[in-house]
Amino acid sequence: MQSLFFLCLNSKLRLLLVTAIVIIAVNGVDRSNFKTCNDSSFCKRNREISPNQSPYNVVDDSISIQGSKISFDIKNQANDALLAATVAVLRNGKARLRIKEKNPMYPRYEVEDILIKEPDEETGVLANRDDQGIQLNFRDKQLILTLKPFRIDFLVNNTLVISVNSRGLMNFENYRKKHKPADESTKEGSENSEAVNQVSSETEDVPAVDENLADKVGQRDEELKGLWEETFKSHSDSKPKGPSSVGLDFSFPGVEHVYGIPEHADSLALKSTSGGDPYRLYNLDVFEYEIDNPMALYGSIPFMLAHCAKSTVGLFWMNAAETWIDIDSNKAKDSILSRFASMLKGNEEMPQIDTHWFSESGIIDVFFMFGPRPNDVFEQYASLTGPTYLPPLFAIAYHQSRWNYNDEEDVRSVDSKFDEHDIPYDVLWLDIEHTDGKKYFTWDSTKFPNPEDMQKSLAAKGRKMVTIVDPHIKRDSGYGIDQDASNQGRYVKNKDDNVYEGWCWPGSSSWIDFINPEHRDWWASRFNLDNYPGSTNSLFIWNDMNEPSVFNGPEITMHKDAKHFGGWEHRDVHNIFGLYAHKATADGLIARSGFKERPFVLSRAFFAGSQRFGAIWTGDNTASWEHLKISLPMIMSISIAGLPFAGADVGGFFKNPDEELLVRWYQTASYQPFFRAHAHIDTRRREPWLLAEANMNIVRDAIRTRYALLPFWYTLFYQASVKGGTIIRPLFTEYPEDVSTFAMSDEYLIGSDLLVKPITDASASSTSIYLPGNNELWYDIENYKWFTGPRSISMSVSLNKIPVFQRGGSIVPRKERIRRCSSLMYDDPYTLTVALNRKAQALGQLYIDDGHSFDYSKGEFSLRKFTYEDNVLSSRPGSAYGNYKTNSWLEKIVVLGMKNKPSKISVSGKNSTPRKLKFKYDRENRRLTVKKPEVNIVDDWEINFKF
Known part of the structure; x- marks a missing residue:
């Protein structure tokens, strides 16, 4: 959520806050709040180094x-x-x-x-x-x-x-002492004194520099500013250790x-x-x-x-x-x-x-x-x-959020409306207004008097809840978290070794020093059910504002000369602060479950390694076509950098999307790893059923498509959790010699097998799609038409069309019986879509475990390898062996690119009697549908196609 204002949300300041939001929303980001290179002395010093003169x-x-x-x-x-x-x-x-x-x-x-x-x-x-x-x-x-x-x-x-x-x-820049020459022209604080300090060092190994050097470099005024103290707007950085x-x-x-x-x-x-x-x-x-x-x-x-x-x-x-x-x-x-x-x-x-x-x-x-x-x-x-962690299955399904669902009745209403309109979802989110005065780990007793019952009601339907827990703690002597943190010295200190205080949502706040491992352990323990009254095992967590965001700090963050565990300044650890908060929260959820259940924690701040702890999103975006369009390269860039579990808020956090934009955003996000709708408190409500019926139906289809493909998504997350790598990926990563893909960011691959071209322009009636691969086949998943790469094609796109293609040579698993949430689909049967390449071959994988625990690390999983070759579709163990059993069976097979109609199709397997199968062949589209093979999806079996 946005956080530019040095205000807490109370009735007296409500009007002022709304006014401020409107003003800033019109004007966009206030760049004056953030440094340019010219505002940063160390950036300027490094940028002004002359090339090819290395000392x-x-x-x-x-x-x-x-x-x-x-x-x-x-x-x-x-x-x-x-x-x-x-x-x-x-x-x-x-x-x-x-x-x-x-x-x-x-x-x-x-x-x-x-x-x-x-x-x-x-x-x-x-x-x-x-x-x-x-x-x-x-x-x-x-x-x-x-x-x-x-x-x-x-x-x-x-x-x-x-x-x-x-x-x-x-x-x-070696650490050094401030130079204090006796000569008046080089007194401490003069520009010449700073010149000497920049080029001298009084460490044991560095001899003193001739005092006359100050005169030689005294003209370089701009280069010498900010060595021992730096001011940005009204904030001063003391730099006690110097440059x-x-x-x-x-x-x-x-x-x-x-x-x-x-x-x-x-x-x-x-x-x-x-x-x-x-x-x-x-x-x-x-x-x-x-x-x-x-x-x-x-x-x-x-x-x-x-x-x-x-x-x-x-x-x-x-x-x-x-x-x-x-x-x-x-x-x-x-x-x-x-x-x-x-x-x-x-x-x-x-x-x-x-x-x-x-x-x-x-x-x-x-x-x-x-x-x-x-x-x-x-x-x-x-x-x-490290590779990405393997999330619980619900985490990669659809999430519904806004700032804020008002109370328990609002939660019940939203939940029931999804069922009423036959739209699946897995997680309902509560933002900061659910707390007692922005005190995290608490509930507003008027709006949410029975939080455990509320969560259990959702859990009875197979759904989860997420609440927000930010790293800033309200300074309130009657607030147990603040009392413990204060008494046990767990807060970040300021440069004078007193507790660092700033403003955030609760008003006056302090920040847990997550750099200290003991403080991280303490924070993790706050998520125990006994320490978080009103929480249950079906409650998961959202860490926002963990950059950290400090409303009245320099650049809306913490002062660089604040002090952390070990004597480190905040300048040393700033970019890792949010990761440590994220880690501590994930550790807390794991410990809460007795180290049995996988956590889900969403974080806004991240660093290298954050992929091991949960998901992230692209922050406070705006309801505009430009922000929808930029979400593609943003998520791909984050994925390239090793953090594949990422997404952008559907519809934009700020402002109000029109119905076309919201529909297109749902279609796009349904093909991105983290899929959440979220909105600012002052936006109009935009739950899917509030759209015109035709548009609601399109959004429902987009969400249901996501649920049908959950087995495919989950398999990709498993693969990424083993060796690392991307889940959605730029085309050049799979086609590294195709130079036409190197700067392409308006389409992408999911794994190597699905190509998606989101529609990110208003009133689009057609789009151009590039299909890569030398002589590679691509099948439109909607009408099964095939195209040969590499080539660009033009395609008509009505509002209910988003171009998606399956690569020839791939096998994609689906579940086509869509229920109200992912857990209720768990034992449902599978459909395999087999897209043949020009050699009439195809390959795919399916990963299955219980969807929520760490038992997979003990061998409780199944990895299947599906192969179509020489007119035989077979299922065999994959590269890793597990012993997980399931009741799910193979319901249907769709083969794309089948040039001729088979005369007979039969199945044989470890636990099935050989028998003939019924099938239907569409000669015009070269599509074959095989009905009810009825073999267990994790067994060894073969399906033979006779011609």
Whole structure:
């Protein structure tokens, strides 16, 4: 929800709040609330570094080679500061570079809890050394360390794929003391004093700088501002440790497109930032965000994918501080390729993307992934930060929410209306108004006097409830959560070591210090049924405002000089704060169930690794066609960065969508991983049955289509939970050599088998669809017409049509008996849609478990592999064996692309008597329907087609 106002919702301020919402909604995001690069001193300092003049050299006699790791010192020739570095070759096509201060004045924050384990180093690495540097050879790859200036190049199959510091933009601001020269011209606080501080360091290893240097650099006024204190609007950042930024450049030769680094409301293929602001990663609460903009939003994942037809590489910058990334398209010639100039012929140029990454504090800790294809990189990244968790089945069904359902009667009415209109849904949500005065873990006793009975009533129908629990705690001595947090010292502190206070929904608030693992455990315990009165096991949680959002803070967030556990400043840990809150909540729900049940927690803020704890959404969007359109690249970008369980609020959070827009949004979101309708408190009610009947019927069909495909979605989530990777994905990830897909973001794949082209323009009567794949067949799932790729086709689209195609060569499982929620469909029979390729072959999978517990980790699951080949459709165990049993049987088979009518179809199986099957053949559409095979879906069986 939006949070620009320093108000709590009470009767006296209600009119003022509504007025403010109207004014801001008209004007959109207030950019003046958020920094540009020119407002950030460390961004300006790093951006103004001159290229190709790097002062950083490897110290020759410091080099040590141990197996696949090189350890060495780096010396800044400008001030003699020493850095300690390691570069290591890791297993499964990865490498890691770490650079820290050699003898820091203060400890520097190193991100924890993001890697699922310390990665294993590669074996069988061969090392060679010459006057220029060191070369490590491993499998088909090479790592080349150049000593003067410091630079690293990675080659795959003798082709340069990543260069580190090739433009010489590395920067490492060592901690230092404020310089206090006796000369009047360099007194503390003068601009010349700041000049000396920037280029000097009084650590043990750095000699004092000549005081006359202040005179030499005194003219660089703009570059020297903000080193020891920085002001933005009315907020002052004290910077007690002084400047501490780190930066490094990375170049990708041969590449014209890079992706990732969410969250931004921007194109899928990232744009050049030359002449504008860099992309910013700094978790912020941005009201009604603008599109096509590099401004920071709610989450930050510093992962980038660089792709061309010949290779794909990934880069993960593991730093939790504010980070900016410049991107520039270039042409690589001899000067860039340096010692690799022989790779070019004559004056030949190749495309290149140059990137420059810089963070306010911390260390340089960066991972490289060498693919060679997008799906390989996704798996390599997941081996570092973990794959997505396997959600309970209800979590990937349809969710109904608004700010706010008013009371228990409203909840009952909404719930019954879904049944009355035969529209399935699984989860009903309550926003902040359900609490007692915005005190989380409480209920408004007037509006919700019987919360347990309310939840049990929903649960009796197989449905769940979600309530919001934000990380800001109302300061109220009569509020038990505040009492405990205060008495036990669990709040974030301000720079003066007192409890940090700010404004959020409850009014005066403080924030739990989630950086402290003990405080996370305490927070998790709050979700026990005894500690959360009125809660039940069918209640799940929504963490909003966890960037953290502070209404009266700088950029509507926490002051950077606030203090956390371990003495870390908020500047060090800002982007990881929301992840820790998300993790603690998920841990609490798991513990509440006795460690038996899978949690569901939605978070607005996120970081690398958030995929292990739950879902996220794209925040406070707007009811506009532009926001519907941008939801596609936003969700794909987040998915590329390893967090596939994402969605956008159906209809837009702010303003009122017209019926056409709302219908199109439902159609689009029904084919996205997280499917929730949500709306602002001052919008008109927009539940599906409030639409005109024809439009309600279209929305009902969209939601029912989602439920029919839940077995397909659940299987994809299982696959992603094993090895990582995307669920919805850009076309280029499956067709990595098709350059026409590289910048495409208006259509996408679900897994590899369904292609979706949402309609995101008003009054559209037709759309153009690109179907990829050399000689690949694509079947329209509505009318079964087939098309051959690669080609673009034009298709007429009425309001009830959204183009979706099934890939030839795939088998998609469905359940076509749609009930009021997913749990009631659990034992229902399956339909298999077999789409044949040109060789009359097809392949698919189905994953089944109990849909809610962790028993699958003990082997209580079934993974089936379906194959159609040589006129036989067979079911066999998949790549992982489980022993889960089900009552579900195979109800129907639909075969697309069947050129001839069979003379006979028969079934045989482990637990079934061989027999003939009835079928119907549609010659015009080449569609065959086989009725009632009646074999158990998890048994071994064969269905033979005779011609």
